[in-house]
Amino acid sequence: MRWAALAMLLAPLAALAQDTPNDYLRQFDADGDGRIAVQEYVDYLATGFRAMDTNGDGILDASELPPGPRHMPRTLAAFQADLRAQFHRSDRNHDGFLSARELAQPPG
Helix, strand or coil: CCCCCCCHCCHHHHHHCCCHHHHHHHHCCCCCCCEEEEHHHHHHHEEEEEEECCCCCECCHHHHCCCCCCCEEEEEEHHHHHHHHHHHHHHCCCCCEEECCCCHHCCC
């Protein structure tokens, strides 16, 4: 995504600078199994999108984005697809889950 709003959408990642990788993993780990499944990753990171989507239509349009360059509307589905691709790039051992270590590294 090439938007200035990317920082807001991925704001949960900023917490990584303050937490240990295991602390950060627990924020994503909805089922408490000690690893992050793709849906947990998408659900957690999509919270920023949903918070910005003030009218709840699943689309971020210009009125819901911070001032700046003109942005094309972005759907929640497209954003989630990008998150899934990012998850798979981060899953370095290709086991279908992210460990604390994989979560702490930038996507490959």
